Amino acid sequence: MNSDKNIERMMELAKKWQENTISLAEREEFDRWYNSSHKNLEKDKGADEYGLEQRMLDSILKEITPNVVKRPSYGRIALFSAAAVITVLICLGLLSKIYLTPKVAAPVQSAIQYDALPGSNRATLTLDNGEKIDLAHARNGDLKTDISTKVSKISGNRLVYSQLSRPGSTDHSQPVYHTLSTPRSGMFQLTLSDGTHVWLNSGSVIRFPKVFENKERVVYLTGEAYFEVTKNRHKPFLVVTPKQTVEVLGTHFNVSAYEDETVTKTTLLEGKVKVASTNSNGFKVIHPNEQALSQANGIQIIKVNASDVVGWKNGYFIFNRTDLRSLLRQFSRWYDVDIVYKGEVPNDFFQGQIRRDIKLNQALKILAFGDIHFKLENRKLIVLP
Numbered sequence: 163m164n165s166d167k168n169i170e171r172m173m174e175l176a177k178k179w180q181e182n183t184i185s186l187a188e189r190e191e192f193d194r195w196y197n198s199s200h201k202n203l204e205k206d207k208g209a210d211e212y213g214l215e216q217r218m219l220d221s222i223l224k225e226i227t228p229n230v231v232k233r234p235s236y237g238r239i240a241l242f243s244a245a246a247v248i249t250v251l252i253c254l255g256l257l258s259k260i261y262l263t264p265k266v267a268a269p270v271q272s273a274i275q276y277d278a279l280p281g282s283n284r285a286t287l288t289l290d291n292g293e294k295i296d297l298a299h300a301r302n303g304d305l306k307t308d309i310s311t312k313v314s315k316i317s318g319n320r321l322v323y324s325q326l327s328r329p330g331s332t333d334h335s336q337p338v339y340h341t342l343s344t345p346r347s348g349m350f351q352l353t354l355s356d357g358t359h360v361w362l363n364s365g366s367v368i369r370f371p372k373v374f375e376n377k378e379r380v381v382y383l384t385g386e387a388y389f390e391v392t393k394n395r396h397k398p399f400l401v402v403t404p405k406q407t408v409e410v411l412g413t414h415f416n417v418s419a420y421e422d423e424t425v426t427k428t429t430l431l432e433g434k435v436k437v438a439s440t441n442s443n444g445f446k447v448i449h450p451n452e453q454a455l456s457q458a459n460g461i462q463i464i465k466v467n468a469s470d471v472v473g474w475k476n477g478y479f480i481f482n483r484t485d486l487r488s489l490l491r492q493f494s495r496w497y498d499v500d501i502v503y504k505g506e507v508p509n510d511f512f513q514g515q516i517r518r519d520i521k522l523n524q525a526l527k528i529l530a531f532g533d534i535h536f537k538l539e540n541r542k543l544i545v546l547p
Contacts, residue, residue, distance in 0.1 A: 278497040278522035283319035284348030288341040320351040337371035347498035357392035365495040426456040429471040505547030
């Protein structure tokens, strides 16, 4: 691959392959590109998946080096041009699926002994009586049932609350709360008793009533979650965080309220929501592709690409002028590593995307093209000067 035109054509064919719309002739064209450009990556019956992906990454990075973007406004270097980023993603994902032979156990290699695996579906459910259920090891099916609610785990990654009887309490009754928490390198899905669907990102906690009995549907969040709220104009849905309260009737939105972030962000994908700050009176209304930032001096509204904000839900880190510290905090939560800075922190911004299902060393190799250097020791990621 030695031209932007060829890269764009390969990207187009790979996208069609992923969407299952590629024709036989186009698949043959894609095969010819692969065979001519990656002879050293031909199918090896003794290869393991990690080794093949590493060789793919090394090969593709050599090809896209001329496409690295250098813009003073972004610091020393942006992550990659759009073509380069997508090429890397195709290389690590699509090609490994197409050309990898049946998996065999990977040999122990000292060079990767400190590599960190990506996150997975892990969470803990805490009941109102203090009982804890490790959902990574709990069987699929019904977990708890009482007179009002059935709690089930389905598909290995989703907790579902089903209301069995109409609540008989008054608006002044105290709801019974459960808590779902994800560790670093974990994520999970939750369907509340009203049908609202929640995706919980790593290092997050959501506290919610097992049944919504009162006039308002209130949940409490630290960390990050994406909500698809079931419409009920008679019962507003509220998400309460330490710095923000979000009120909706039924809509799709993302809330990021990590304790190690200085700003709480609510991003709207569909509908309309009201956002109030705990530090000021009143509220602001946001619309699709807008984001409410809660800071010490109140709420600021900015325009964003909302689909980029929820890239984590769809399997991607997506960076849009993201500084290095913010980027690595995402890595820390997803790969369960602690970040240590040696010397001055590079004053860079990054643009692009990286798949969340690759290993940490692969992600770091991509960042290294931005002249950022790392050392990984056990679960400590050291940023070198």
